[in-house]
Amino acid sequence: MTDADPSGQGPLAGLRVLDISTVVAAPFAATLLADYGADVVKAELPGEGDGLRSFPPFKDGKSLWWKVANRGKRFVELDLRTPEGADLFARMIPDFDVVIENFRPGTLERWGLGPDVLMGLNPSLVLLRVTGFGQDGPAANRPGFARLFEAMSGLTHMTGEPDGAPMHAGHPMGDSIGGVFGALSVTTALLSVRSDPQRRGQVIDLSLTEAMFRLLDFQTIGYDQLGRVIERTGNRNQYSAPADVYPTADGRFISLAGSTQATFRANLRAIGREDLNDDPRFSGNAQRVENVEAIDAIFRAWFAAHSQDEAIARFREAGGTLAPILSIDQIFEDPQFQAREAIVAVPDDDFGEVRMQAVVPRFSRSPTRPGRAAGRLGRDTEAVLRPYAPAPDPAREP
Incomplete structure (x- = not known):
């Protein structure tokens, strides 16, 4: 060159x-x-x-x-x-x-x-x-x-x-x-x-x-087949639950994802709520989306009681699926980057x-x-x- x-x-x-x-x-x-x-x-x-x-x-x-x-x-x-x-x-x-x-x-x-x-x-x-x-x-x-x-x-x-x-x-x-x-x-x-x-x-x-x-794959076929117009849901995911942005106890933020049963079980392990595996409201992703308010409240309360670092450590140990919301100065210091x-x-x-x-x-x-x-x-x-x-x-x- x-x-x-x-x-x-x-x-x-x-x-x-x-x-x-x-x-x-x-x-x-x-x-x-x-x-x-x-x-x-x-x-x-x-x-x-x-x-x-x-x-x-x-x-x-x-x-x-x-x-x-x-x-x-x-x-x-x-x-x-x-x-x-x-x-x-x-x-x-x-x-x-x-x-x-x-x-x-x-x-x-x-x-x-x-x-x-x-x-x-x-x-x-x-x-x-x-x-x-x-x-x-x-x-x-x-x-x-x-x-x-x-x-x-x-x-x-x-x-x-x-x-x-x-x-x-x-x-x-x-x-x-x-x-x-x-x-x-x-x-x-x-x-x-x-x-x-x-x-x-x-x-x-x-x-x-x-x-x-x-x-925007699903908006078109959803309207064609169901007459559905997708509306705003804030940071809450349109197609899986729980998936949102959660404030942590130290004033920072976490983004949570995961739509499969395996990732949901891992996320439950991270917050110590394996008992919810047997709850019929949360038996599959479709059920969780239908009952999003209930499952979201559980995770929101847990994050509010823990710092961002604590949450990352617990989810990493449990194989959960979250990430800190990084600003560019944090990206420069991030070990993965x-x-x-x-x-x-x-x-x-x-x-x-x-x-x-x-x-x-x-x-x-x-x-x-x-x-x-x-x-x-x-x-x-x-x-x-x-x-x-x-x-x-x-x-x-x-």
Whole structure:
């Protein structure tokens, strides 16, 4: 791996990706491909760059979110809206396997760079088009943001306290989940290219709202077959019991899970209530969900009488299923995260070295590490674009 090219290791080594997308979801798809070894070139608007560069948190005026969200890429300035920029971009297409974009539908076509043009230049190209609502339909041209995807998918409706307003998570999960779907769809399409005798590429139409909607398996079939609309239940699990967030005696919190009989028996051992194994109200998960108030009250009272450390020790000894709710400072100190080296140091142009999440998952035969943290605007413009610059016009020479 060289300073000019942060790729070169991992299962996708040799794959070349052009990322012309902005902000979170589509760039995250490209970053995952970079994590796995692809050479990802990110093209940004000259002088402005990706809007994520202006997102907090900041250190010395530099966005820290930017550094992790676009790690492992090379950065060029390129204005596709100009004839010169569009021509340079078109010259690059034959040398790349994947293009990732998230402009509103019709934008690439308006610039003369629609799928027919790009795939005419490279018939094996995989073009990932990421939008809030898809390339067609009445909402296709609406602006898209993670909270909109989450709200329209049904997730926000079922999140929050029963007597409170619907709630979003404190992070744009719709974008992150869309990025995972994007990376998965690209690698799936590349397998299709490999197995096709004609090595034909294809266009991927990824709606971020539909990606969020796809995750919520049981809400759709439940409504279809039962007419059931899932409502908010706070931290209480929708499909197993007992499963909730419980305060401990020392003012900390525990998250409890476990839907099988084996895990329920282990959790009962942990709180010294094996007698409840014979209670018909709790004889199976369905019965416990039906009698959730009763079983939840028993566990809630036990946690309220014990510290978090005591609860963890008792459940660990009994083979129970709980976890402390960790803040990021606790994650840095957690033995499991440390043993797995889930946080790694990455070289950075501004701060020398920064720490961020390791590559997920691990590959036994193709070990991976994150490339350098995302760099300054246009960092690699000359090195990347020089081979594609048009030859000087002799008629213009003085």
